[in-house]
Amino acid sequence: MKIAHVTAFAPYGGADIQCEMLATCLHRQGVAQRVMAGGNPERSQRLRQAGLDVVDLELPGRLAFLARKRLDGELKRFTPDLVLSWRPEVSVLVERGGYKHIGRLPATFNSKAYMTCDALLAPSKQRADAAVAAGWSMDKIHTVPDLPSIALARPNPVEIERRTLFTPATARIVFSAGRLEKSKSFDTLIDAVARLSSVYLWIAGDGPDRAFFEAHAYAKGMKPRVRFLGWVDDLQPYFRASDLFVYPAKQEDLSDIVVEAWSAGAPVIAADSLGPGLLIRHQENGVLVPVGDPVAMSDAIAWLLADQNAAERIGAAGKKSFDEEYEPSRLIDRYLKIFSGLGRTDDESVAAAGGT
Structure with a gap:
């Protein structure tokens, strides 16, 4: 099987991380692939260093018809069995050809972007439901949770030195991460930590409202105890260096960041929004x-900073949930099964189902 990944890398974003991780993991499985993308030279370079074939292609480009023509030429040269488009603005550029086209769903569904798709890939049930509501058949939608960052199994894990983040060695640390936009409610978390003396807050992420959250921290007198870390691809060292993880988002359909924290065995507190609320069992594998x-x-x-036994119990239960449902090899097997099924001809699919 040959797979073409088509995307437009942004400076930061979950879809880009997922593209990098899935392509790298499939490469380790011996799957022939080509990544067609531009916009983030560092990510493209990491993919090349991992052994991936990467074509620098600026998408969606200023002129859609030229971008569509360039992309079509690259796909004809590669002759993939499957094209996986990672962003709606790129999905719309993929023309029909001698391959199956599967598009990954974003938070907001736009049916026009997926007109040439044979199937859709949904990282959550909520995104799959949005596509069904727009007229897609459920049997054309494949739901698989996003891969956790430990899927990349970095050979030389980095350990965080507190002094580099101007954090006292004896301080208790609350860690959080996500796109810095108002729907993620980091202002609520800043207010919460402001009530706790000597507790420091590390926030990993970037986004359009970073200045708003920085100003809020300053206004609350929290600037000395809040560290804005910028976008971080590998969160594992920060989970290890902190006492617990808190996710305050008021709007969130995915639970990726909770799963990330679980993978590290970190105790998790989350606002009871849609994604985390469906995933966490209150006071068992997390706190809502x-x-x-x-x-x-x-x-x-x-409570969790004061009660070490409770924190350890909740962290261990989260790790157990991760091992049972989100361990990377399990998810990769699901992806391979989906892609293999899509890559079959109609006759092969009938035979595999036991038909004649």
């Missing part, structure tokens, strides 16, 4: 607090 409630969030943080 009301959306937008800094007092409840602060109380939950104080």
